[in-house]
């Protein structure tokens with residue numbers, strides 16, 4: 666990428682909001698906040714500059730103002746899970762990506778890739794691109810999208826990660842490892858759209874930007890049990906990607922250094 670692409674992420678709600686009526690541990694605000702944090706990290710691995718509409722889950726910001734934070738950004742995404750209207754079917758289990766009502770800047774292409782990818786991963790009955798126009802003429806219905814459009818953000822979306830009124834979907838979204846997979850997949854789809862490559866350096870445990878002797882030491886200490894690594898560090902240390910960090914990773918890391 667020549668110019669750094671800028672992405673603004675919006676976790677849909679604040680505090681403890683939109684509790685699932687069928688899986689009582691589930692709050693839309695909490696799970697979408699977690700997804701937002703994970704997605705931000707994944708996107709950074711691709712070299713994107715990532716902003717967030719809010720710093721803390723405890724604080725709210727009016728929806729249009731959140732959309733307006735997309736000023737100067739190339740992409741805006743608001744993260745949600747949906748709820749059926751009272752009396753609606755709890756069986757409803759589908760992904761909807763709301764995109765520009767007029768398809769401005771070819772925006773339905775990325776929306777479609779996201780809808781299909783999320784639906785496949787979550788195992789929902791389908792993934793759809795949707796638009797919703799305000800009753801007051803040619804403008805977006807959703808405040809966040811209206812805000813993003815008003816400041817000239819070329820691509821803006823609101824993703825409904827299926828319905829938390831569906832027990833299966835809510836349980837799926839409650840699983841942290843599923844959220845990690847979801848963030849990875851969404852980042853990959855977005856990166857594919859912009860032609861970005863993952864710049865995460867394998868073996869770069871200390872995050873210095875390259876694999877060097879200091880990383881080898883960290884991997885060794887982890888293996889002998891004298892130092893515990895964070896989840897992020899473990900991902901970098903797992904060179905062969907088999908889910909565990911052992912002598913094979915240590916050897917592979919040493920070999921990679923010698924090849925440099």
Ligand SMILES: [Zn+2]
Nearest residue numbers: 677693745746
């Ligand atoms: Zn929502």
